[in-house]
Amino acid sequence: MEVLRLTSRKRETYKIQLDYSVLWECALGIAAITNTPLINTLEKPLDYWQGIKSSLPNDLLKHLDYVERNNTWKALLQLLHKEKFSNLSEFTSYIQDLPDNDLKFVCLPYIGMEFQVIRQKAALGEDSAIDEMKILTSGNPFFPRYIEFISHSNTDNLKKHLISVMRGWYEDVIQKDLKKLNTILRTDYETKKEMSKKMTPEELVEWATGGVTYLPEPTMNNVLLIPQYIYRPWNIEADIEGTKVFYYPIASESISPDDRYAPNNFLVLKYKALGDEARLRIVKLLFEEDRTLQEITNQLDIGKSTIHHHLKILRAAKLVEINESKYSLKNKAIELIAKELSHFLNK
Numbered sequence: 001m002e003v004l005r006l007t008s009r010k011r012e013t014y015k016i017q018l019d020y021s022v023l024w025e026c027a028l029g030i031a032a033i034t035n036t037p038l039i040n041t042l043e044k045p046l047d048y049w050q051g052i053k054s055s056l057p058n059d060l061l062k063h064l065d066y067v068e069r070n071n072t073w074k075a076l077l078q079l080l081h082k083e084k085f086s087n088l089s090e091f092t093s094y095i096q097d098l099p100d101n102d103l104k105f106v107c108l109p110y111i112g113m114e115f116q117v118i119r120q121k122a123a124l125g126e127d128s129a130i131d132e133m134k135i136l137t138s139g140n141p142f143f144p145r146y147i148e149f150i151s152h153s154n155t156d157n158l159k160k161h162l163i164s165v166m167r168g169w170y171e172d173v174i175q176k177d178l179k180k181l182n183t184i185l186r187t188d189y190e191t192k193k194e195m196s197k198k199m200t201p202e203e204l205v206e207w208a209t210g211g212v213t214y215l216p217e218p219t220m221n222n223v224l225l226i227p228q229y230i231y232r233p234w235n236i237e238a239d240i241e242g243t244k245v246f247y248y249p250i251a252s253e254s255i256s257p258d259d260r261y262a263p264n265n266f267l268v269l270k271y272k273a274l275g276d277e278a279r280l281r282i283v284k285l286l287f288e289e290d291r292t293l294q295e296i297t298n299q300l301d302i303g304k305s306t307i308h309h310h311l312k313i314l315r316a317a318k319l320v321e322i323n324e325s326k327y328s329l330k331n332k333a334i335e336l337i338a339k340e341l342s343h344f345l346n347k
Contacts, residue, residue, distance in 0.1 A: 013201050013202060014216050014220060014222055014223050015222050015223070016205075016223055016225065017223065017225070017243070018192055018193055018225050019084075019226050020185040020186060021185070022178060022181050022185065023080055024077075024228060025174065026166060026169050026170050027073060027080060028073075028228050029169055029174070030064065030073045030165060031077075034067045035068075042231065042232070042233075043233055043249075044232075055172070057168070059168070060165065060168035060172060066165075070149045071146045071149075075107040075158075076162060076166060077238065078108075078109070078110075079106055079162070082106060088166070092166065095162055095163055096159060096163065102123075103155055103159065104124075104151060105120055105123035108122055108133070108151070109146070109239075110239050110240050111239075113241070115133070115136065122147065122151050123150075125152065130147060130151045134147055185227050185228075185229070185250070188227040188250040189227055191254065191347075195207065195208075199336070199339065202216075203335075205246065206330075206336065207266075207339075208225050209235045209246055210235070210266045211318025211330070212235055212237075213330065219242065220242065221242050221243070222243040223243065224246070226248070227247075227250045228250065229250050229255075231247065232250070235249065251265060251266070252265035253265075253344075253347075260347060263344050264340060266340075267337075267344060270337055270340075272313075273313050273316070273317035274319075276310070278310050279310045279313065282300070282320075283334070285300075286327055286328060286329035290326040292325060293308060311327060318333055
């Protein structure tokens, strides 16, 4: 159907916000070391995490075990979003001074503006509200149990735990590399800030996260991008009031900020993926339209296992994705390559 457009309004999108802090790195480090099912997939090897655990005092190890059982790393992240904390002391003082019901309200997950009253009632310990929040978040792997835990927690004990685990991890793990971490995070933040002048918000999100396509949502007016080193290669997505949050993995070039010749790891992956005739043929086929594995195989007259291998490489480079059993080209990612290369050459 043809559409005659009689509007001058541009399609609305979200605004980008950028932030960085070693306090985010601290909370995410606590989350990483207590995520046993995922720890083998993190960039830092298992012996790195085992080495950290062997060096920690028993009191901190007990708090980390408590984090693993109750997912209190989520509470730390929620609390960090409430103010701009310049140091650990400000953050722990904020937790200590927060009224009991406010603490629980902040720690409970945000699930939409229309459910804020239910969230408030759950913070007050109303069983019907707690049950409703658990039902509304039943698709999340840990939210229902976490909601139950936060709503029924003794706030004095919860405060002591959150302050102790945050302070312990900061002093025993973060502080020895504080200057280096600050430099790395600031470098990545500054890079994204500079690129935000050259990219649309949606392009910046896809570039910063290494391939996440995030389209505007009705109630999400902002996207907050926070660089993190400890959880690479994972992106962590979260929601707060009116804002989608991505704790995204810093680019490899940010780890060595003085090396002007270090390319972004995602840029390298993309060029490697495109540096093959068969894969370029696949890209052109998918540029024309979405196709199944069988359709691509028929078009190129190449073995299905070989085509699957090429598609795996293109997907790893975040140039191709699967939608309803068909492979799709991520056109925005292709378009961004020229900007990414220009950024690298001119830095």
